Amino acid sequence: MPDISWEAPFCGEGANCFRIGTDGDGNAYIAVAGHEDHYVTDTREALRTLIRDIKAGKADHLL
Numbered sequence: 001m002p003d004i005s006w007e008a009p010f011c012g013e014g015a016n017c018f019r020i021g022t023d024g025d026g027n028a029y030i031a032v033a034g035h036e037d038h039y040v041t042d043t044r045e046a047l048r049t050l051i052r053d054i055k056a057g058k059a060d061h062l063l
Helices: 046-054
Strands: 017-022 025-033 039-043
Touching: 017 046, 025 046, 039 046
Parallel strands: none
Antiparallel strands: 017 025, 025 039
16 A cells, blocks of 8 residues: 555535545555555546536536
């Protein structure tokens, strides 16, 4: 497992909480809080775009 620095959990209006992390190589990670060993990874910009779309209601079915 890469050395990931996780941010504080982001929780939506429901019980869904996610954490965002980064590593020293510039990769970004997203995981359900409490399950950081099962994560999705991509570039920081790709995950930033995903999070912005979710917050804008474009992908609320993912939550």
